[in-house]
Amino acid sequence: MRIVATVPSGERPLPAGFESLEPFVTYWAVAGQNERRHQRCDTTFEEIRRFYDAMLPRADAAMQHLSGFPLRDMPGPEARLMRLVLSLAQASMAVEVQGSARVPNAPWPDTVRILTEETL
Amino acid sequence: MRANFTQAAGLGTGPMSFEPYRTQAHFELERERIFRRTWLIMGRIEDVPNAGDYIVKEVEICNASILITRQASGAVKAFHNICSHRGNQVVWDTKGTRKTMFRCPYHNWTYGNDGKLLAVSDEKMFFNLDKKKCGLDSVQCDVWDGWIFINLNPDNRVSLREYLGSMGEFLSGIPYPNAHRSIRIQAYLKCNWKFLIDAFSESYHIPVLHSKTIGPTFSGKINPMSHLQNAEFFGPHHSISLFGNPDYKPEEAALVEKLAYAGMVSENVLAANQSQDTMDLRAHRSVNPAKSQTWSMDINEIFPNFHLDVAGGGFWTHEIWPITQDFSRYEMRFFVPKPETVREAFHQEHYIARLADVVLEDLANVERTHKGVAAGVKKQMHLQEHEVLIRRMLKLHEEFEESATLEEALKRCAWADSPDTAEPALEPVA
Ligand code: FES
Ligand SMILES: [Fe+2]
Numbered sequence: 001m002r003i004v005a006t007v008p009s010g011e012r013p014l015p016a017g018f019e020s021l022e023p024f025v026t027y028w029a030v031a032g033q034n035e036r037r038h039q040r041c042d043t044t045f046e047e048i049r050r051f052y053d054a055m056l057p058r059a060d061a062a063m064q065h066l067s068g069f070p071l072r073d074m075p076g077p078e079a080r081l082m083r084l085v086l087s088l089a090q091a092s093m094a095v096e097v098q099g100s101a102r103v104p105n106a107p108w109p110d111t112v113r114i115l116t117e118e119t120l
Numbered sequence: 121m122r123a124n125f126t127q128a129a130g131l132g133t134g135p136m137s138f139e140p141y142r143t144q145a146h147f148e149l150e151r152e153r154i155f156r157r158t159w160l161i162m163g164r165i166e167d168v169p170n171a172g173d174y175i176v177k178e179v180e181i182c183n184a185s186i187l188i189t190r191q192a193s194g195a196v197k198a199f200h201n202i203c204s205h206r207g208n209q210v211v212w213d214t215k216g217t218r219k220t221m222f223r224c225p226y227h228n229w230t231y232g233n234d235g236k237l238l239a240v241s242d243e244k245m246f247f248n249l250d251k252k253k254c255g256l257d258s259v260q261c262d263v264w265d266g267w268i269f270i271n272l273n274p275d276n277r278v279s280l281r282e283y284l285g286s287m288g289e290f291l292s293g294i295p296y297p298n299a300h301r302s303i304r305i306q307a308y309l310k311c312n313w314k315f316l317i318d319a320f321s322e323s324y325h326i327p328v329l330h331s332k333t334i335g336p337t338f339s340g341k342i343n344p345m346s347h348l349q350n351a352e353f354f355g356p357h358h359s360i361s362l363f364g365n366p367d368y369k370p371e372e373a374a375l376v377e378k379l380a381y382a383g384m385v386s387e388n389v390l391a392a393n394q395s396q397d398t399m400d401l402r403a404h405r406s407v408n409p410a411k412s413q414t415w416s417m418d419i420n421e422i423f424p425n426f427h428l429d430v431a432g433g434g435f436w437t438h439e440i441w442p443i444t445q446d447f448s449r450y451e452m453r454f455f456v457p458k459p460e461t462v463r464e465a466f467h468q469e470h471y472i473a474r475l476a477d478v479v480l481e482d483l484a485n486v487e488r489t490h491k492g493v494a495a496g497v498k499k500q501m502h503l504q505e506h507e508v509l510i511r512r513m514l515k516l517h518e519e520f521e522e523s524a525t526l527e528e529a530l531k532r533c534a535w536a537d538s539p540d541t542a543e544p545a546l547e548p549v550a
Pocket of ligand 1: 204205206208224226229
């Protein structure tokens, strides 16, 4: 399964001030908790770490910026920024908890699915 | 002599056989004497909040697909999801709203959500068709404290209340926060279903298997092996309370965890809710029944496959469904508030991400355990005091499998009702 976030032509990838995070949009700004978990599990620890290191210092500012927009009806750039923030929670499991991309010695791909009532 | 949990439960202390986990004969007995007889969890009343709402649930071990509908009268009804024409499934999705009629997609036979056959396409080409006799087959269905159960035995005469017995009274009236909204973690596992039951029935493994994820919250200086705080036994059902480490703090380096919990005044890391929103829950007489100061959560097991877990920060459930002898479906359901801000959504993402990792530690493990046991090399396992629920589960299965009826099984489980509260043995009792 290959999942990517796309940026419609004419739209900026992220709100002004967050340009440094643009290289992470395609892979990490995907919609859905199950999809974000998939991205975290389907890459290497080094890639997760790279995203974590870039995202963590901007997370608070990002949430600050996003607090001015309705959670379920954000403009494209804000929606992608929000998804980057949410992906940070997934990435932190690898970096802060497991010390590896996935649960050590668990199979990948696996049959685990996170089923939500709404897709953020 | 001080009674330990194992003795209080009326159980022996010898090793237990692995056979129930690996033989097809046991699996057949479980199908006929447990799943075709007992009351089985289907969901919450909030899953079908309005007239016309429905859900479809699978009971794979019995080849059953169950349609649950909410009637105009407010009643909840259950039917076999099987068309009276040629046996196709009438409803093909798993849930829906405001639908009072179901049309079988094969040849358009149409049923009301009360099960009645309303219309048959090209009816005049049939021969003496009695539509009144061609409704959906109804399944016994009842609701206890908002939980919907069914019973697949059409001749069953044990009510849901009788079935839950003293466990139902024990748990009754718990106010479940956010019962209307849940996130599920679902997985299919190559293992016998009882390994999953066992995986979520003891705390002995927590400081070891979960050493990085939840080990530090469920064990600590004063209880390094995560010993149980309490155990209560109610016929075939039971409830245990787990220790919570009062000294737990996120590690210095856990910067995202700190950020996620920054706006939360919560009970512990397994909190989906703010502390103030679970006050009623924590005040309930049977939540943390021993009212321990170092409590984390209760595991309430409703026989045979439903765990209703309650913690200071909210509640969640596990459903464990056998499919074949060595293949099972697992579903965990977390009841969580609807996030209104990005910070709340971020906290929830972190909460579920952590739980998915914890659960995956268990799930990868049950497949390994199954493999080891299926090898047939080992004859039996050795269970310690804090694995009492596993010992008890095996004994309860024996009672059910040797009984001709559910009534008899419940009678035989009378030994299992222990009104006296047991004290855990700090040292193994000889
Ligand atoms: S099987 Fe349902 S209409 Fe034919
Ligand atoms: Fe576990």
